[in-house]
Amino acid sequence: MKIVYITQHFPPEIGAAQGRAYDMSSNLSNLGHDLHVLTTFPNSKPVKKFFKKEKVNKLTVYRSFRIRDTKTSSIRRLANYLSFMVSSCISGLLVKRPDVIYATSPQLFQGVTGYFLSRVHRAKFVFEIRDLWVDFAELLGQFKNKKLLQLARKLESFLYKKADHIVVVTHGYKQRLIDLGVQEEKITVIPNGVNPNSLPSLKGTSPIKHQYGIEDKFLVLYAGNIGAAQGLTTIISAAEKLKDDPSVVFMFIGEGVEKQKLMESATSLNLSNVLFIDSKRKEELLDYYEAADVGIVSLKKHPLFEITIPSKVFDYMSMSTPILIGVDGEAKEIVEKHDAGFYFEPENADNFVRVLKFVQSRPDKLNDIKRHVKDKLLQSFNREKQAEQLSETLINLTKSAKKKLQKKTTSF
Structure with missing residues (x-):
């Protein structure tokens, strides 16, 4: 045909x-x-x-x-x-x-x-x-x-x-x-x-934390479009609440219409726990995914987004990165069904902080997700x-x- x-x-x-x-x-x-x-x-x-x-x-x-x-x-x-x-x-x-x-x-x-x-x-x-x-x-x-x-x-x-x-x-x-x-x-x-033959093998180590001087930090990654739909002001608000916590650092990778506004907000709040990185090619992102302790999937709180499954869910799962998901509906169901991460309420910075600190206290659970989530992904998607x-x-x-x-x- x-x-x-x-x-x-x-x-x-x-x-x-x-x-x-x-x-x-x-x-x-x-x-x-x-x-x-x-x-x-x-x-x-x-x-x-x-x-x-x-x-x-x-x-x-x-x-x-x-x-x-x-x-x-x-x-x-x-x-x-x-x-x-x-x-x-x-x-x-x-x-x-x-x-x-x-x-x-x-x-x-x-x-x-x-x-x-x-x-x-x-x-x-x-x-x-x-x-x-x-x-x-x-x-x-x-x-x-x-x-x-x-x-x-x-x-x-x-x-x-x-x-x-x-x-x-x-x-x-x-x-x-x-x-x-x-x-x-x-x-x-x-x-x-995801395509099975396009999934890279993890190296087991990543130079990213050393490169940015955050070896002892719990790295929370957002990689993707920094747009109006993502509701990322919530994450900046959460970073402000955690600015006196030396154990956590947030990293944003990507471009979008909201990026400049988020950067200005982080600067005005004197947030030393937030890093903004320019967009990277897919192969360049691999080390960042592997270095991340968790990856964020976030959308604004609205019924339309409850019928949306951000592709970032599959990106993180394919790289064995545990997910912090702030999306209700089908996307949340996928993460929970495949034991791929943890849910926080969309556009609720206090809830995000509570879930993040809970996740940070569960290193054994995070390691279990990293070991098994890729196989679960390939079975379904x-x-x-x-x-x-x-x-x-x-x-x-x-x-x-x-x-x-x-x-x-x-x-x-």
Whole structure:
């Protein structure tokens, strides 16, 4: 089967979206499918050409133009999305006779590309929803113009209706779509996970604590997007409550719209127990994960986040890092079911401190988690098995289409 896989996020850029796109497309290719990936040039570098075609292992990758996202302007970000939507529509015309157009969100404009190409190529349109983009944008105040919000809702509804099938990453997202009128049989749940062959072996020692002069500290790590949804002001508040405790240090690794504000807050509070580190490549992060005593997964307290499973849960589990999770719902259930860490109440700094000090007093429990959590993760969230599930879904979808076409032909 020939599949066009549309994703704005793809290696060499790093992140959860890039990892899922590469792993899923590669695994589908390993199952015998012909994968053509429509993506863009890395955002870290200026674009010097409109188009580039390359081979990445078994994948045929088409990189097309985009306006660079500076991550400081909503207008610039919108321009980034729209420019890739247009350029990927053009590059997608170069693929001959695909069977399936697979477009992955979070931003909806990749769905527009998917729908357009499915009509041009007369192929099945599958829309993957990794993020309830419009819901979260409204919740976080990113849609201040009500007319724009209404337009986004209409586009969302249009794409859900036109998609031949929809893939979501949580059962909560599935129920959300059903509540919006999407037929249940049209939705498949394929959560995030990890590729078994991409899991690195731990070295047993890490130079990070020595490098930062914190050998005798209990290291609490947050590595990921430092955005509005993460509710990380709670962690800064907790750090303030613990600033006279010499045994604990907090480390933030990553970038995002809230980073500067958090840094300014830590400075104004004279917090010597908080470190901010620039974003690191995936391979560079390994030593940090191994050095960490616990890793934080945090979102703001809201019902929408209770149906969200942050990919950071799987990142920490794959690196055998015990988790402090401040997210209710499905994410909390995964951590508890797999005995991967401890829960604290979202946006409650006092509760976070109490849980942290309890965890710090349980070194035997932390060592037990480090020994067993990776195996538990692979039993439940193996991307090779998830690709098999997706492959079966896509094959059934195209078989159904062929049967309908045959019936129409014989009826004449």
